[in-house]
Amino acid sequence: xxxxxxxxxxxxxxxxxxxxxxxxxxxxxxxxxxxxxxxxxxxxxxxxxxxxxxxxxxxxxxxxxxxxxxxxxxxxxxxxxxxxxxxxxxxxxxxxxxxxxxxxxxxxxxxxxxxxxxxxxxxxxxxxxxxxxxxxxxxxxxx
Amino acid sequence: xxxxxxxxxxxxxxxxxxxxxxxxxxxxxxxxxxxxxxxxxxxxxxxxxxxxxxxxxxxxxxxxxxxxxxxxxxxxxxxxxxxxxxxxxxxxxxxxxxxxxxxxxxxxxxxxxxxxxxxxxxxxxxxxxxxxxxxxxxxxxxxxxxxxxxxxxxxxxxxxxxxxxxxxxxxxxxxxxxxxxxxxxxxxxxxxxxxxxxxxxxxxxxxxxxxxxxxxxxxxxxxxxxxxxxxxxxxxxxxxxxxxxxxxxxxxxxxxxxxxxxxxxxxxxxxxxxxxxxxxxxxxxxxxxxxxxxxxxxxx
Numbered sequence: 001x002x003x004x005x006x007x008x009x010x011x012x013x014x015x016x017x018x019x020x021x022x023x024x025x026x027x028x029x030x031x032x033x034x035x036x037x038x039x040x041x042x043x044x045x046x047x048x049x050x051x052x053x054x055x056x057x058x059x060x061x062x063x064x065x066x067x068x069x070x071x072x073x074x075x076x077x078x079x080x081x082x083x084x085x086x087x088x089x090x091x092x093x094x095x096x097x098x099x100x101x102x103x104x105x106x107x108x109x110x111x112x113x114x115x116x117x118x119x120x121x122x123x124x125x126x127x128x129x130x131x132x133x134x135x136x137x138x139x140x141x142x143x
Numbered sequence: 144x145x146x147x148x149x150x151x152x153x154x155x156x157x158x159x160x161x162x163x164x165x166x167x168x169x170x171x172x173x174x175x176x177x178x179x180x181x182x183x184x185x186x187x188x189x190x191x192x193x194x195x196x197x198x199x200x201x202x203x204x205x206x207x208x209x210x211x212x213x214x215x216x217x218x219x220x221x222x223x224x225x226x227x228x229x230x231x232x233x234x235x236x237x238x239x240x241x242x243x244x245x246x247x248x249x250x251x252x253x254x255x256x257x258x259x260x261x262x263x264x265x266x267x268x269x270x271x272x273x274x275x276x277x278x279x280x281x282x283x284x285x286x287x288x289x290x291x292x293x294x295x296x297x298x299x300x301x302x303x304x305x306x307x308x309x310x311x312x313x314x315x316x317x318x319x320x321x322x323x324x325x326x327x328x329x330x331x332x333x334x335x336x337x338x339x340x341x342x343x344x345x346x347x348x349x350x351x352x353x354x355x356x357x358x359x360x361x362x363x364x365x366x367x368x369x370x371x372x373x374x375x376x377x378x379x380x381x382x383x384x385x386x387x388x389x390x391x392x393x394x395x396x397x398x399x400x401x402x403x404x405x406x407x408x409x410x411x412x413x414x415x416x417x418x419x420x421x422x423x424x425x426x427x428x429x430x431x432x433x434x435x436x437x438x439x440x441x442x443x
Binding site for chain 1: 188189190191192226227229230231232287304305414418419420421
């Protein structure tokens with residue numbers, strides 16, 4: 001009973017955005033802001049298929065019409081591959097439209113950099129590419 | 144509320160007691176990295192075909208080596224599905240978990256007076272170095288990367304994709320040396336108890352934090368007197384059970400014991416060893432400078 005109450009307190013504490021690492025090689029919340037995740041729509045411009053993280057790059061036109069060059073972190077290529085997403089899925093869609101749900105760096109961090117949760121390339125398939133830190137599911141992902 | 148609690152349960156010790164209590168108290172609504180759609184919502188197809196994944200059948204008896212002991216050889220995934228399920232959605236919870244916390248719960252470790260404050264430290268930003276024994280095996284609960292075992296009567300090679308690690312276990316009655324040098328993986332001896340391989344580990348480098356996902360209560364640092372016992376049993380062709388006891392007379396009030404954790408045999412015949420290096424690797428940035436220089440000086 002006491003523990004249950006304590007757990008509710010902790011959950012509230014966690015919801016407030018306190019830093020809680022969930023990745024075993026660096027803490028998401030140390031670098032990224034899970035409360036400011038957003039939809040990004042633009043053009044896929046590149047892919048770095050690297051360890052420990054793969055990165056993709058996209059050009060996004062902001063509200064003022066200026067093009068922002070974003071760099072977004074994904075999970076390791078091994079996990080992407082075994083989950084059905086290959087390097088060729090990216091290279092084959094460079095220069096084409098795409099959309100991603102991503103969480104940007106915290107205030108003071110590198111601009112136009114973030115951690116992607118899931119994305120849709122020009123082939124129209126939804127791919128999970130990172131930690132799903134938000135409480136939303138792909139059907140709530142709007143283009 | 145339950146879902147949010149569970150998402151933060153693969154915690155690595157930051158926040159100490161607070162997170163330990165959270166991990167203990169949460170009952171997973173769904174595992175790390177997977178969702179179920181809300182009521183009335185149609186699941187959107189997600190690349191990966193994960194809705195078709197369920198626990199493997201036992202697959203027959205465990206094969207045996209020439210000496211009659213079970214052959215532990217195989218590519219093993221820390222779940223019941225025989226494939227990597229990190230960030231997979233949607234997913235049968237029975238397929239992704241290593242143990243049922245209702246049936247075989249893991250409780251937080253109990254510390255000697257004053258030891259929790261001393262030996263629990265916040266998780267630093269980068270933890271890309273080796274995790275050592277036992278964290279390399281225990282943390283797969285969150286990582287879902289495979290462990291490959293190559294067994295002969297004289298030797299067991301334990302290979303981990305993430306973090307990249309090799310443990311070489313020598314069979315045939317090898318004893319601990321008198322004063323072994325500390326290493327990240329520790330000094331291991333091995334013996335069979337029936338069909339269970341029992342590994343005895345001492346002399347683990349004290350800088351190796353113990354952590355291992357749910358139930359581990361967050362990470363803590365060992366003393367030089369830590370003593371680990373690992374029990375590995377291949378219960379059938381498709382399944383391996385791994386159970387560990389951590390004793391530390393300096394830090395722990397009583398031994399911490401894991402649940403029997405399930406590992407399942409890789410099913411895809413084309414599932415090969417994959418390279419996963421986790422380092423603070425700044426070489427790619429240096430390499431890029433060469434390319435940038437080429438681009439800038441092109442045609443000059």
